[in-house]
Amino acid sequence: EPEVTQTPSHQVTQMGQEVILRCVPISNHLYFYWYRQILGQKVEFLVSFYNNEISEKSEIFDDQFSVERPDGSNFTLKIRSTKLEDSAMYFCASSQTGTGMGKTQYFGPGTRLLVL
Amino acid sequence: GQNIDQPTEMTATEGAIVQINCTYQTSGFNGLFWYQQHAGEAPTFLSYNVLDGLEEKGRFSSFLSRSKGYSYLLLKELQMKDSASYLCAVRDQYNQGGKLIFGQGTELSVKP
Numbered sequence: 444e445p446e447v448t449q450t451p452s453h454q455v456t457q458m459g460q461e462v463i464l465r466c467v468p469i470s471n472h473l474y475f476y477w478y479r480q481i482l483g484q485k486v487e488f489l490v491s492f493y494n495n496e497i498s499e500k501s502e503i504f505d506d507q508f509s510v511e512r513p514d515g516s517n518f519t520l521k522i523r524s525t526k527l528e529d530s531a532m533y534f535c536a537s538s539q540t541g542t543g544m545g546k547t548q549y550f551g552p553g554t555r556l557l558v559l
Numbered sequence: 560g561q562n563i564d565q566p567t568e569m570t571a572t573e574g575a576i577v578q579i580n581c582t583y584q585t586s587g588f589n590g591l592f593w594y595q596q597h598a599g600e601a602p603t604f605l606s607y608n609v610l611d612g613l614e615e616k617g618r619f620s621s622f623l624s625r626s627k628g629y630s631y632l633l634l635k636e637l638q639m640k641d642s643a644s645y646l647c648a649v650r651d652q653y654n655q656g657g658k659l660i661f662g663q664g665t666e667l668s669v670k671p
Contacts (some may be wrong), residue, residue: 476658486602486646488658499658534601541657546590546650548659550601 445469447551464520466535476536525558563662579632581647594646
């Protein structure tokens with residue numbers, strides 16, 4: 444069964460450093476998302492992406508964050524200058540369409556980011 | 560504002576039935592999803608409701624009442640592996656690529 448994959452599974456970085464989290468969505472999906480989950484808290488939406496542009500972003504997704512689909516398969520989240528409070532599990536998700544059952548979002552296994 | 564409420568924890572016995580409730584208040588509504596999340600892992604899709612009524616899928620069923628802003632997830636014939644967090648999520652907009660708003664999750668413990 445097709446699934447969303449993410450790399451790396453874990454990333455440790457120093458405050459102020461740039462990190463790039465990578466995702467390979469399910470191949471025939473058209474909508475891509477990033478969410479994060481701080482330990483013990485709920486899953487929070489960061490950004491959605493469709494047709495090579497951002498569809499929607501949350502207040503969390505400030506100028507330090509960016510997303511890119513550099514080729515036909517990868518979808519990346521970049522954090523330019525990490526802060527301690529960016530420590531979280533970051534989930535990539537994708538959905539086939541925006542309507543009906545096709546809007547079901549399937550999640551990758553996550554990247555656990557720790558900022559020291 | 561956007562608000563989704565679920566009980567924080569529930570405990571049930573192997574072989575029994577458990578119902579996990581979710582109430583929501585969102586600016587719009589375009590579907591309600593239930594996900595299962597084991598500790599340290601990704602949310603896994605369980606069910607989707609957009610119209611009122613019950614959707615059944617094996618041991619899992621989900622119910623929706625849009626007028627009441629209420630859903631429940633029913634798990635039958637509980638197994639130990641069902642111990643996990645169950646997340647209620649609402650898609651609040653009709654636009655393409657609409658985000659999911661998640662509740663805090665209900666931590667279910669299944670005991671022998």
